[in-house]
Amino acid sequence: MSFFSYAWNWVSNGANWHGSDSIPYQLVAHLGYSGLPLLIASLIAVPAGVAIGHRGGPAANVVINIANAWRSIPTLGLLILLAVYVGVSTTAWLVPLVVLAIPPILINSCEGVSEVDPDVRDAAKGVGMTTWQQIIRVEVPIAVPLIMLGLRTSAIFVVATATIAAYIGFGGLGRFIFDGLASNQYGPVAGGALLVVILAVLVLILFTGLTWLATPVGLRKRAKTE
Amino acid sequence: MTWSWIPQNGALIWQLTRENLYLGVVPALIGLVISLPVGILAARWRWFYPPMLALFNILYAIPSLALFIALIPAFGLTDTTVIIALTIFSLCVILPNVVAGLRQVPASVKQAATAMGYGPVRRLATVELPLAVPVIFAGLRIAVVAGISLASIGQLIGVSSLGYLFIDGLQRSFPTEIWVGVVLIVVLALACDLILVAIRRVLTPWTAARS
Numbered sequence A: 001m002s003f004f005s006y007a008w009n010w011v012s013n014g015a016n017w018h019g020s021d022s023i024p025y026q027l028v029a030h031l032g033y034s035g036l037p038l039l040i041a042s043l044i045a046v047p048a049g050v051a052i053g054h055r056g057g058p059a060a061n062v063v064i065n066i067a068n069a070w071r072s073i074p075t076l077g078l079l080i081l082l083a084v085y086v087g088v089s090t091t092a093w094l095v096p097l098v099v100l101a102i103p104p105i106l107i108n109s110c111e112g113v114s115e116v117d118p119d120v121r122d123a124a125k126g127v128g129m130t131t132w133q134q135i136i137r138v139e140v141p142i143a144v145p146l147i148m149l150g151l152r153t154s155a156i157f158v159v160a161t162a163t164i165a166a167y168i169g170f171g172g173l174g175r176f177i178f179d180g181l182a183s184n185q186y187g188p189v190a191g192g193a194l195l196v197v198i199l200a201v202l203v204l205i206l207f208t209g210l211t212w213l214a215t216p217v218g219l220r221k222r223a224k225t226e
Numbered sequence B: 001m002t003w004s005w006i007p008q009n010g011a012l013i014w015q016l017t018r019e020n021l022y023l024g025v026v027p028a029l030i031g032l033v034i035s036l037p038v039g040i041l042a043a044r045w046r047w048f049y050p051p052m053l054a055l056f057n058i059l060y061a062i063p064s065l066a067l068f069i070a071l072i073p074a075f076g077l078t079d080t081t082v083i084i085a086l087t088i089f090s091l092c093v094i095l096p097n098v099v100a101g102l103r104q105v106p107a108s109v110k111q112a113a114t115a116m117g118y119g120p121v122r123r124l125a126t127v128e129l130p131l132a133v134p135v136i137f138a139g140l141r142i143a144v145v146a147g148i149s150l151a152s153i154g155q156l157i158g159v160s161s162l163g164y165l166f167i168d169g170l171q172r173s174f175p176t177e178i179w180v181g182v183v184l185i186v187v188l189a190l191a192c193d194l195i196l197v198a199i200r201r202v203l204t205p206w207t208a209a210r211s
Helices: A004-013 A023-055 A057-070 A073-085 A092-115 A116-125 A131-168 A172-183 A186-214 A219-226 B010-044 B044-062 B063-073 B079-103 B108-113 B122-156 B163-171 B175-203 B205-210
Strands: none
Touching: A004 B063, A023 A057, A023 A092, A023 A131, A023 A186, A057 A092, A057 B122, A057 B175, A057 B205, A073 A092, A073 A131, A073 A172, A073 B122, A073 B163, A092 A131, A092 B010, A116 A131, A116 B079, A131 A172, A131 A186, A131 A219, A131 B063, A131 B108, A131 B122, A131 B205, A172 A186, A172 B122, A186 B044, A186 B063, A186 B079, A186 B205, B010 B044, B010 B079, B010 B122, B010 B163, B010 B175, B063 B122, B079 B122, B108 B122, B122 B175, B163 B175, B175 B205
């Protein structure tokens, strides 16, 4: 039997859809494990990225290089390290996922703002906008497609990686995977993996739609003609 | 920290480091070898690229752990499973950069090469690809750094890597072991990153002269 037949047999089994540790319950838990870190990471990384991108210069390069190196931190290692130090608490799953989500948002927000056409910046200054107005009304709207790309990448990473929170005893869709591995049952392992994949693809579609909605109308048209 | 644990387990740590390096770097290299010809074709035939990019966006969304699991029936709990999954990941990162790198070569440069009598193959090999190197390497660096980090997840399906130190350290509630794993993965990834930056400098001597 292939991965898909195992996964489908398990997912389509009605017994897995009822009760306290059922698919709907873990799905909702998984969304919680993903949503909170993403929210915290965007509250930190979008303003920081925009501020750094606005200043530009060598500092922006340094920050981008640090954020790139940051990607090498193994999420599983950080999760387990925290679990050993602080026990199975919210900190243990929240911190690694926030750490994971920050680099793509930071890098893309920074690049989006720093790549705004200098002529457009000059024009904004020329019509008498304050620095604050330039950032909020000109630079950020132009950077929206890249900022959203960063959010999308992080959202996908976090949804995918929230799975491993179950390894140290939390819920979420990873519960099925690790319980299945521990009891040598491939059905729940494959089914859990399939649900994570479906969820990640839904997040991809959701963010593609959100990006279109958040992009200023004028920029949408330009993207089409290019 | 129990520092004495490190020299006592030097052989184990060295073996896990080599395995982790292998699992992280080989997929990125395979990804590069596949991305170059496919990317060259995609940069030429524009219709070929949007559907392929959509496919890779979806593949990129698939968690490595889920991909490992999906490959188990075919390849078992082996290195091959991890390498194939990470190769798919590296393709998603490298291929778009090959296409973007080739497309950003200015038309005037290509016309100049043609005017100097360069045929399409010679122009590609000696003008377009070298100019695309910085963008291609940006993708390759992400593939290698993320690959080395993701390889440790393979330990969850029993494929040996520095991830072993995480799991063994958790079972024994022994932070030193986990720290060693985390630090070695970061050091390994950064060392590979530096090597790639050095190779890129050698391949594109003009960028150093400019900055």
